[in-house]
């Protein structure tokens with residue numbers, strides 16, 4: 001089992017380059033299933049374990065997927081008749097596998113996807129996705145651990161209002177609607193930059209989508225879509241994580257490829273705390289400052305403060321003066337990292353959906369577990385400013401969303417090492 005060992009104390013300096021966005025590439029790879037003619041070529045694809053998982057799902061569904069990790073490129077040929085089923089072995093590894101449901105239903109008139117179940121951050125139902133498919137004429141049944149959706153002929157365009165601006169539901173319904181008969185109007189939909197990226201890709205395939213990035217999306221269905229070439233947008237959450245790495249260590253880092261508009265809410269909170277954030281031609285420069293002020297933060301759908309930055313921001317807030325409050329409104333249970341922070345001597349407590357921090361905490365190195373993907377990054381960030389050594393385990397979560405996280409930190413001057421415990425034990429036995 002791998003672990004990352006961090007020795008705190010080094011300020012980070014230099015330039016770090018952001019990869020393509022995990023949350024854009026996953027639904028876009030799923031949408032590649034819509035192309036019954038030609039191949040799709042996706043560029044700037046990050047080398048993440050989640051990308052391997054979705055590629056496996058696509059192969060299982062009878063597409064040909066060629067992945068060149070060195071070139072950050074995936075080519076998908078989905079022209080043959082597709083299979084209909086995404087089994088549990090994939091969905092349990094990665095919930096985003098459910099994003100194949102809309103494209104499969106639209107292309108095959110039939111899709112069977114294993115029920116995703118909950119995960120470390122909450123129960124995460126997909127009722128809104130399913131209501132959307134039903135509104136477009138599909139019949140949806142749940143049984144034996146699967147969700148099955150079927151439609152006779154084509155889906156029908158419909159007016160659909162989402163009770164909550166769910167990212168996944170917006171993407172799944174938008175993809176399904178591209179091949180529906182007539183027009184779909186999706187209201188109160190999610191406005192995340194990844195949705196705009198996915199709509200841009202599908203429009204290149206021949207779809208007719210307008211309004212992505214606003215709260216109403218209008219999709220005029222077409223008869224077929226063709227493969228297209230598309231560059232994935234930069235990962236705003238990876239960028240935000242490195243912004244915090246610079247701020248927390250009192251460093252000075254240029255985060256290359258960061259898109260300022262995608263990070264407006266994160267930048268605003270960092271500035272409110274006293275951190276310097278400057279726009280440069282090729283990204284954002286973050287310059288840490290001593291004596292940070294505590295702030296109050298509420299996670300919200302985009303353009304609000306992203307839930308995927310909540311735990312990293314908590315690491316920074318632990319270092320600020322005074323009382324700060326973070327309220328999580330998007331997921332019901334995204335505070336598993338709080339107990340791990342406490343093991344590092346953090347002064348932090350949970351009250352309902354809020355976490356209250358009285359700072360600054362004198363953080364101490366400890367052995368901690370990455371309870372989810374962003375928690376893993378947040379614990380490493382806290383380790384950068386802790387006394388002594390921090391060991392972070394359960395790195396499979398981190399690898400879902402960060403490419404070479406420890407190597408990038410090392411290139412900025414951090415004292416971070418990734419070790420493989422089994423290899424180390426073997427070496428000890430041999431010695």
Ligand SMILES: CC(=O)N[C@H]1[C@@H](OP(=O)(O)OP(=O)(O)OC[C@H]2O[C@@H](n3ccc(=O)[nH]c3=O)[C@H](O)[C@@H]2O)O[C@H](CO)[C@@H](O)[C@@H]1O
Pocket residue numbers: 022023024026096122123124125126127128129130164165166167168169190301307308330331332
């Ligand atoms: C692969 C991907 O892009 N993942 C992102 C996506 O997840 P995901 O698409 O799963 O997130 P959603 O926006 O759908 O979920 C937000 C909230 O809505 C609830 N909900 C959602 C759908 C539904 O049918 N019913 C329902 O109740 C969820 O339980 C959750 O509490 O957006 C989240 C919110 O920005 C991010 O944290 C994830 O990183």
Ligand SMILES: C=C(OP(=O)(O)O)C(=O)O
Pocket residue numbers: 023095096308373374401
């Ligand atoms: C929660 C996240 O991702 P997923 O929806 O893939 O679990 C995340 O990226 O922080």
